[in-house]
Amino acid sequence: MSLFDRLGERFAGVRGRITSNAEMEKITWFRAGGLAEMLFQPADEEDLATFLRVLPEEVPVTVVGIGSNLLVRDGGIDGVVIRLSAKGFGQVEREGETALRAGAALPDKRLAAAALDAGLGGFHFFHGIPGSVGGALRMNAGANGVETRERVREVRAVDRRGELHVLSNADMGYAYRHSSASPDLIFASALFEGEPAEEGAIRAKMDEVQHHREAVQPIREKTGGSTFKNPEGSSAWKEIDRAGCRGFRVGDAQMSEMHCNFMINTGAASGHDLETLGETVRERVHGTSGILLHWEIKRLGRFAAGREVRVFEA
Template identity: 50%
Template sequence: MQSAPGSHEEATVGGKVPQDVAGKLTRDAPLAKLVWFKSGGKADWLFEPESVEDLIQFLTRMEEGTPVMALGLGSNLIIRDGGVPGVVVRLGKPFASVEVKRDNVLECGGGAPGILVASSARDAGIAGLEFLRGIPGTVGGFVRMNGGAYGREVADVLVDCDVVMPDGACVRVPVADLDYSYRHSRLPEGAIVVAARFKGEPGDPAEIEAEMNRIAHAREETQPLRSKTGGSTFKNPEGDKAWRLVDAAGCRGLKMGDAQVSEKHANFLINTGHATSADIEGLGEEVRRRVAEATGVALQWEIQRVGRP
């Protein structure tokens, strides 16, 4: 743990952060390297707990009102250039386990990536979770956002999840209580999903592998996966596709500084060099303006934008 010598707590925006805790605590932690866009400022504090108990103890002792944000793979996120106030919690390897249970259930840590969940299901002969191969994030993120791809979403397979609230309380939340809608759940801001259980159905590993390969190939062919990007930028409006509307407004390839609308997939923004987060977010807002002007549709951000401008 990194901490100030002789200090057991230190002030941050909204309150005080306990110093003498298990896990790694870093002040003024650069976040750009942890997100796919490779842009943005620092976290006032970055906390990487070694266990759920570490996280609970840390949050319980933290002063009420201190902002808390969970960070997974950073794939669906713009960290603004002014950095993130309060504490960013990153769930690393201790939270990346996947365990096969009976009745075709997988119990997964909040830091487990979607590809690991899908692969573990394949190896166990559990079908129905192949779509998680196409979600570039961790369990904690796509459970919170009801992530989806290729015709399925988390709401279709989630049994329940374990959530640590900002005050340190740990609760188990059944899927029905999440009130899922398109890319949204009722989890409060600052709540951190530390584990989840997904249920599939018996399947043939070879067929599951073939479907996962189909998804991987489709992503490779249609998305700018080898670029610094953030995934799908805007939510699909009811009955339409965001990329089609962006295209209709003439925005494919549009640039702002080193930020660009992808030529390969018009619903992806990419960092072609040294774009700032302001460049990327500003480009997204310009796309929204042009789409509204050209089509009358107000696109809604799917990428999360956090921190100080």
């Protein structure tokens, strides 16, 4: 019996969409990976809470965004994958003179556009982040020298038991590409603080971000964005290049020739190919410079039988 067949009666009051054996390769930007045992797309915050309250505690829950910074392994994901719907969690509206409230499923680029329309500065960097608000909150996403934590005032979240929490900026425990907020929390929306600015100045900064992305990043490829976090005192791409890994391939998985901290699927790369490529690059960089790169891309799920990937350890 499928997970839904075993638990379906519990979801009588749930309004969102439930899919059994969902194809994660259709969700991730890498276009690779196995099946999710069950995929749930809640209608809104209340629906999300309802679902979590009736879901047995022993069922694993995994939250994904728009799939941009995500590598799903070929064995698939056990339990429930929750993906917030654009209709229920993709809105943005102004609150007061200088704040915007945005749903966690809102693409970062749309948050930047909404700030432009509202005449609020400080959001231009979101124009260059290929993800959603929820992911930006979780990993303190940043670009062009600015980070998410600089704009966050408060965050609404639902825990595994279906209870609502409101977190302050301090509660999020931000550090470089990291938040120490409990992984049990599913972010639903956030209130962002901006500052009044002239439309021309905001647009110029956004254009600068866009020009930089188009000039140096393989944005039209099947990619997950930056593969590794920048090590202290250096850049990941510099260390990858120094190790001779620009353009390095494993099957159809390749470190981009344009920006070698971007891993791309050039054809039919599997999750195994992509993760093997990443771990091989980590090993070669460490052998060249002694630096241990840490993944920025989130890897989820089980390896397919006989297709495990050895994690490099220094």
